[in-house]
Amino acid sequence: MHQEIQGQERLFQGAFLGSETRNVEFKRGGGEYLSLTFKHHLRRYVCAFLNGEGGSLLVGVDDSGLVQGVHCSHREEDRVRLLVDSILQGFKPQVFPDAYTLTFIPVVSANASSTPLKVIRLSVHAPRAQAEPQLYETDQGEVFLRRDGSVQGPLTVHDIQEWCRQKWAAEQSKLEQRVKALTVEKEQLQRQLQQRSPSSCTCCLL
Template structure:
């Protein structure tokens, strides 16, 4: 499938045919209002159950020809919210890192846009070997070549029974095998290290991606910050926001960023369209605001240490050299804490970050999170074992070469 380097589609561009991993919808008329949510639910469910990545393209006809669907920028957040709601209705829970949404503009030709026309791409990542079938409000689906299959109750039950028995037996056997292998590998590695005096140095590089840092330490009024994403949340912060809403929002969004992947920033003084306005916060109030932020974060459990977050008060200028009096953009930056062992809880609930919104987790969803967490631990454990085996084999090869060299010297 061809995608232009400029991040656009051209009207009439021919994509591949529909296949197991891609579905086309023309998206004409009132499609986004009437049929879109149902199609998202069905096709996301089918892709998840089919064991590989898949994409639903809206704005591409059945022949694979790009036309675009009418979706002006002001509607993108509503469409994204409709997608989130459709996916939240799928059980078991589908977490935000499983899918992505893209709004790609359609052009007649380079630099000649087709007004408000987009190709909406709903990308579902490969979730690997699933433990049970995903179910949408419209049924249980599997993806075939260019179509979806609806599974009946008997088919679902039989699939689940066989899968459950097979996975339990496999998991029990693998755990015992890996425990034995780890013990043996530890002993063999220790002997090799003594014999060969091997010192292993492992260096880890941490890559920190800059998120929305302002140029020259200021923001310009009207500056465009882009759209809200999984890593960025905007709050206009007008009126008595700092007094009435700041503490609750800090608690919720910091909790959501901590429970999600990557770094995240809450920007106060930027409206929902990503345009910088600033919030009134004279320097005399900065310490009070900082204290309110710290108190909100202290209420989150488990404890969030100061190194995990930063707070910035960045001045807003009407123009370079012309400040907007007492107006700031307050940035609460939550650093990536890596792979967390347990969910963070705020006084207002447990939250996850989605594209442009947060999700409140109920008890069944938290239970599902911990199940998936345990599965990831097992997979990580298996990967570490494979790495140890490879390292061990390299050490044994070197040792064998050293022994042969000694024999040659003696002779």
């Protein structure tokens, strides 16, 4: 169950959020995840989302889509924010702060805990269209792609060349379709002009 009360978004432990998709990735978290593993997933999935259509990484949700939450104090939130900003600042091309949103969603649990439970949601917005295809790389110089719900990478030189070839082929196909549509439109306009033009003009004087 997911609720938003008085502007405060919150989730209930055990709630079902759906299944993972091409644009949504779940990670259970827990244990030493935030201090040991999160930075690796951060690089991998954010890079893949930037090289695709955007997406969200949710930490504190298991693979079956059930909300579990991770123990995350305010101090831990600050540490995660600094980590995210620090790593993404090293991406190339530059990733601006408005390209992603980091949210800590409170998790309501029947079991009382001294440390609050949260779902950490890192949403990467779809990149703006560029004049020519480009690939983002992490601060460690690695490139990842999201394909069929899984992440491919780090890419080899051959993989990158193949990606560029497919991108250019897709762009060329779009341009060819656009030219074809414009040609059809031009022919239709020419026919309309010919139909409206008088075939002859006769003047009679009485």
